[in-house]
Amino acid sequence: MLKSELLKILMQVSSGSLSPDEALKGIVQRPFVEAAHGLNLDTHRGLRTGVSEVVFGPGKSLAQLCGAVKALSEGKKPVMVTKIEQGSGLDLQKRFPEGKYWDIPGVFLLNKDIDLAHPWPALGRTLIVSAGGADLPVALEALATCLFFNLDAGLVSDVGVAGLHRLFPHLEALSQAEIVIVVAGMEGALPSVIAGLCDKPVIAVPTSIGYGTSFSGITPLLAMLTSCAPGIAVVNIDNGFGAACFAVKLMGD
Amino acid sequence: MLKSELLKILMQVSSGSLSPDEALKGIVQRPFVEAAHGLNLDTHRGLRTGVSEVVFGPGKSLAQLCGAVKALSEGKKPVMVTKIEQGSGLDLQKRFPEGKYWDIPGVFLLNKDIDLAHPWPALGRTLIVSAGGADLPVALEALATCLFFNLDAGLVSDVGVAGLHRLFPHLEALSQAEIVIVVAGMEGALPSVIAGLCDKPVIAVPTSIGYGTSFSGITPLLAMLTSCAPGIAVVNIDNGFGAACFAVKLMGD
Amino acid sequence: MLKSELLKILMQVSSGSLSPDEALKGIVQRPFVEAAHGLNLDTHRGLRTGVSEVVFGPGKSLAQLCGAVKALSEGKKPVMVTKIEQGSGLDLQKRFPEGKYWDIPGVFLLNKDIDLAHPWPALGRTLIVSAGGADLPVALEALATCLFFNLDAGLVSDVGVAGLHRLFPHLEALSQAEIVIVVAGMEGALPSVIAGLCDKPVIAVPTSIGYGTSFSGITPLLAMLTSCAPGIAVVNIDNGFGAACFAVKLMGD
Amino acid sequence: MLKSELLKILMQVSSGSLSPDEALKGIVQRPFVEAAHGLNLDTHRGLRTGVSEVVFGPGKSLAQLCGAVKALSEGKKPVMVTKIEQGSGLDLQKRFPEGKYWDIPGVFLLNKDIDLAHPWPALGRTLIVSAGGADLPVALEALATCLFFNLDAGLVSDVGVAGLHRLFPHLEALSQAEIVIVVAGMEGALPSVIAGLCDKPVIAVPTSIGYGTSFSGITPLLAMLTSCAPGIAVVNIDNGFGAACFAVKLMGD
Amino acid sequence: MLKSELLKILMQVSSGSLSPDEALKGIVQRPFVEAAHGLNLDTHRGLRTGVSEVVFGPGKSLAQLCGAVKALSEGKKPVMVTKIEQGSGLDLQKRFPEGKYWDIPGVFLLNKDIDLAHPWPALGRTLIVSAGGADLPVALEALATCLFFNLDAGLVSDVGVAGLHRLFPHLEALSQAEIVIVVAGMEGALPSVIAGLCDKPVIAVPTSIGYGTSFSGITPLLAMLTSCAPGIAVVNIDNGFGAACFAVKLMGD
Amino acid sequence: MLKSELLKILMQVSSGSLSPDEALKGIVQRPFVEAAHGLNLDTHRGLRTGVSEVVFGPGKSLAQLCGAVKALSEGKKPVMVTKIEQGSGLDLQKRFPEGKYWDIPGVFLLNKDIDLAHPWPALGRTLIVSAGGADLPVALEALATCLFFNLDAGLVSDVGVAGLHRLFPHLEALSQAEIVIVVAGMEGALPSVIAGLCDKPVIAVPTSIGYGTSFSGITPLLAMLTSCAPGIAVVNIDNGFGAACFAVKLMGD
Amino acid sequence: MLKSELLKILMQVSSGSLSPDEALKGIVQRPFVEAAHGLNLDTHRGLRTGVSEVVFGPGKSLAQLCGAVKALSEGKKPVMVTKIEQGSGLDLQKRFPEGKYWDIPGVFLLNKDIDLAHPWPALGRTLIVSAGGADLPVALEALATCLFFNLDAGLVSDVGVAGLHRLFPHLEALSQAEIVIVVAGMEGALPSVIAGLCDKPVIAVPTSIGYGTSFSGITPLLAMLTSCAPGIAVVNIDNGFGAACFAVKLMGD
């Protein structure tokens, strides 16, 4: 609550148009909804942070998921649930038949019509680039999130450093983007190479793809954080959602 | 080198205005300067990446540092050296008396007049916020980098979560910024709190301040990466320079 | 065995009211019961430590669990088993039909009537606060333990730092508690914020909720240990039981 | 700021005894002092959290330390600085000759007369127990903090598990304490043993004493967190100050 | 693309035998095939790196695997898929009945007739040596890769340091090899011993065989990297494929 | 092969009673048996190291296990297989009906009649002590190994530090043992306490029992290695077999 | 205190030859000496554990060290101080001129005449074997401890796996020892090799010698714990003292 809002409320109290008790309510009122099972849904997160509440799937029972989707979708508002496995995803789709579950990124969408099927647009103010074929789930989670929040976004896949020339046809797309989200597992070198080649800021997303010394994504995470190329910032392992949120806050309406 | 540039060169060859040999030279020519001691200074990094080459101090001998500063400052170009300790910093200042060494952030500047003394502007399109008094060196490195690259930047210091109310007078500055750089050591909670309060993307910078379980910055790094608040991306421990570079790529000229 | 008890026994020997052999038995007698399968149940742990023996479920076979419950419940004494999965929990309930298995916290109770269903009391001398909806299992384990040991305890759920305003309606409950147990996963920032806001000691419980860099609870654990807010102490990851035990030792009868 | 305080301010606005502008100031006013060098001293932390601001030494320059001590000691208020090395400690004593620097715990005290010299009281509502002779600096930091905040505190040293019988003469002191702070390095077994023997809650403080696999305190930290004895909570490595703060919040005036 | 190739193209443009547009296409043309599901198969990797593209199985759906195999096998070219589990392996074999799935190394081969059944040749310019019986899957992956790329390779198994004498009958094979690939789990001592005994360079492959402190292969990995015997280089845990690729680049045609 | 043996062979060659070729065979002959599937069974490991070859189960196929058991049991020699899960254990028993599979320690025995059922002898020159009921599998693996190698061994279970008095009835057994094997999970404090109480060397075995910060046995492992009590040596996590082997080498026939 | 001792005391009370108060004193009396600076010296540790108290140097001030040496040396008893750096070692020697400081192992000895100068005996019931020349400080600490406790001990140095043949002249010494202490840094392979060659139990001591991936001794520690050779137990990094204590408990008088 910013000073200006507070001053407005105080003015109303001072002028008598608002009683102290009502003002108090206004100031401490709950901008959230208590859903079933002890959940408090933060209904004005969008207003406050620019990113409205999205349901994080893991660790929630089906009952909790349904309760959250139901509460957030009131008035046909769009709802997104992330990182849910196929079982729960299909259960959700049964309960909300007008929604759609996309299994590769593990995303459920309600009241929002988004097409995540291949081929994807390869241009956009937010350009998502993925290093390997196995990084697609994370890249698509980022794409889904961008589209859910109405960003102009594109996706270029499978252009990792083992065959860097595959990236070259997309240099112009890079030069036209405003921010680039680079998704990579294994040794995570692609963000460094892209940041060394172009003048756009890079959000790097390490993925848990790999085995042995990839340590479920720790190695690309560390490599991205330690990059000697300028203008890279990093999010959690497999966090396509978080990378997209950064872009949303930057460019969202 | 983008397709369009390449096509232009090929056209010149085709029209005879450029010989094949000259074209070849143009294509593979070295956009870097070989300085003493085996250094290759990347003189068109600014053009290519939007962030011109800055000298990273650690691990370089004084001879290497001087060689690099001399080569990059040709034609009175501005030069910045980062993360140099007091000894080498003062040595540099002796060798380049028109430069200035700032000891808290460990930054040496030549041909660029920047004032890093307290008080700092508390407003800016890039707003730097630091959690504790001991995080200042990193916050000032970020400020110096922003100013070196001509960004409009401000700095608010010592407003960590142990006394969050100290942040409240700066909520309007947050709402006026376009990007916020949050510098914090210890448990690194400040970026989460700020990202939960405002609608600006946050670049989080963990610092090595703390002891025991802060593990020289690993703990705030992990906490920032794992934040449940949307719109946070993270850079290396103590990497004020990198956070600023991200802002430069986003908003630099 | 304190000096005073020992002196009393020696006095009885000296006065002839106790034979040396009986005294010896009294001193070295086994204050535990040998149950089946090599278990030694510590029947006077309550007397000695203020917290009577509770059965830790993991790694025990059903036969061991049943043997332990049977031995500890002699004379209709209340028994609690913690951290058991649904399969074993329902098996126990079949074997002891007068008991009850609660599946979210994974707790089995016998000879003790406790209601863990939502809604929970939001006030108490011990106040449990949980950051996210997915932290409920751990928060409920803490609540069950408090109630099992007859503490006056309450639970406030889903008030994490991504929407801190959800905590505000509960500030008075915080001010009325004597000790606060804060349960949080992800980046674990809630205990820092609460300890910075109120004058009650905080027992922080990291949870394994999260993915990637939450490292199954290591990140919130480290963040809580490194907090810059005063008056926080931490227990093992997911250890709602242990946090409650601390409160029991402090305030139990 | 609790509801009741806010309601009072609104009432005053409503009755005209306070103008909206003044009310605004009252609500957002700064309960902190801006000291030199970008520090914001949190002057009402004591009121809010029960533990007034103490100066954490590491990472601060002498100028910052002096500025902080000066600002906080206004009106002859007691000031404590923790974890400062001998050099800075003696410098502070020169600048504030009426203060006293204690070198073993690395504590500087001003306007507060506390005796940390051996022998220490071995009884107290807060009883500090240290495992080894080398754990004394941390144990004394805890003792200094307790006494600074006027707790009734005692200290029993060098009674680790390699010779547990050394603890026996102090069993009565344990039974009279209300909370026990146990300081141990190496394998950190002492808190488990004490928590298994007595009915008082234990705050365990791992120390960085040891070599090799003690990993600067990580091993005792993990052992304390994983203890199978009930009623132990843990603070950061070497954090005698934090353990004492927990006791202050619990029992302070 | 080397200078000489580029010069040739430019000459052709200059002489008019190639139009600028065609030259441009030649320079930036895609030496890869876009397969289904967002995969870009790097068809001239063999030419460029000496090791043609092999399909890495993990994280790919059956549809992706089939698409990749089909695209790479055009013109009856040999194809290898690595690290696929039995389910997908047999599925592949059904779809490409002329191929063969070997379950111990988890390798699928098409258009390439290789016999991986015991006994294996115990001599070869590339000699693979495995420490324990449980290391065979990794050793056979190395053997399969060598044979796929037409190397002269042999395999000696189960000669670890717990019974070093088992290695002695193979000393002559070691002396005849040009490079030795040593596969070992547990404490990973075999590469050190072999490198101390013979004058051939050793590629060491740690395996995830073991339990407890083998930490899924971290311990042999570290032991191999830290070896005091000269001439050892190390690849990822369980990376028999990578070790063989090194040999292929060294000795392949 | 010791000097004396070699000299004897050379003497025989010199005297003509042994031809050079036969001598060569004698010197380099294979003291191992090549079994199916690339296994080399070390048949004179008992002679050389005092501990004959035991089959380590994990990572071996049923075919490999059967081959190894068959080869080692030739001539009705006793065979032990360790760490096999119930499925493979029962399969082995079917193939070798005269053998016996014990499921708690996961041990299969052939041609060796050992009783591992409760109650166990509580006395022995090698005394095994386990801290918790869930540590039994590891303690029984140690017991089985001792008995397999004909040691005089006993087992005392469930006497951990949360109720140390349970250990007191066994102090005399400790004083009569020659070596003590202490098995403990969680914080692993029991070996320290026992080594501080008695004058016998202690082999400490950390177990993977616990959750959260027990880190699958890393915490008790580190605590045991860092113990401040003298005379403790440590083996791998869950390595009851290895601890027993140490005793076998010390006291075996 | 064993049952028999306790029964004897109770008998005396019963017969009137001991008053209850005196008996109480006898039972709880302090078998330790309070030295200066809060130290409690455990004077009957030798009796109880077979290893009398030795002063661990690190973290103790010179005053503490001198106090401890003085208290323990009463009546010309032998005293050993371990792991002290040259400065403190020479200071001790000045204060106790009849003592001797050996700088390579960092050991100070008083009232005990031991010669640690090269050459060392290469035979003994306890045989110490060190892998590299840089492991000597740890090996000599083990030798000093053995000799301090009157063991028959020998030392063979610099016979690591990079040139294993250097070990061969000592195979007979191995076969005559009863226990072998193997000291190794780097990859720590020597204990595996020795345990695979001979039938003596091995106490393995990892050292912090090495760089990079030796991680200050973690790598040899892990390799030793994970060894596939039977009969190895491990102590802390650089803990020559602890390895020797194990031998003392086993074979000491």
Next chain:
Amino acid sequence: MLKSELLKILMQVSSGSLSPDEALKGIVQRPFVEAAHGLNLDTHRGLRTGVSEVVFGPGKSLAQLCGAVKALSEGKKPVMVTKIEQGSGLDLQKRFPEGKYWDIPGVFLLNKDIDLAHPWPALGRTLIVSAGGADLPVALEALATCLFFNLDAGLVSDVGVAGLHRLFPHLEALSQAEIVIVVAGMEGALPSVIAGLCDKPVIAVPTSIGYGTSFSGITPLLAMLTSCAPGIAVVNIDNGFGAACFAVKLMGD
């Protein structure tokens, strides 16, 4: 000792041309020299492993270093000492004035004339490529080792991925090399990029250059091990010597 050598000795014994005793001596004779201070110099390591013994500096006293240099240089044989700091290096030079200490790689050379001064040859059968200016010490250690063992080697420095175009002028040198040693710190991406571009095997050397999340070289180490480009093998952090040894074994005379 191979079978053929052994057979030859046995033949001589059999024919009487060698007595059993002399044969025994021949077989077990010591191919090493006992130098002062417990060192055993492995004088036929060159013969056996292809890499003669080089003195590893760290952890050795000046006396040990001098003893080793003196013993190995007998008969004017060339000697190299690695990783010695300036102090000891200059001391060595004083003692052996005909030798030379090079301070950047920390190498001392005797009886071997090698020039390590800039500029270095940029071509060679072994080509060393370093990513940054600060990686030079490690790259030069590799160069010195190659030249010491008479390899044809070159060095290209400062061509890291932040400005990859600096590598392009050296593509032909890459194509002419037989093996490439790539030295890189920070995120360690250069080996991946080079292995993806050329058909030579790559020995990757991570360096400890960097700060924060470079973790003293762990991050480039992990990135190199996890590379998705084929044909990379890795050595210890900063181990330029080891990488060169691999090349020596491969191509040395």
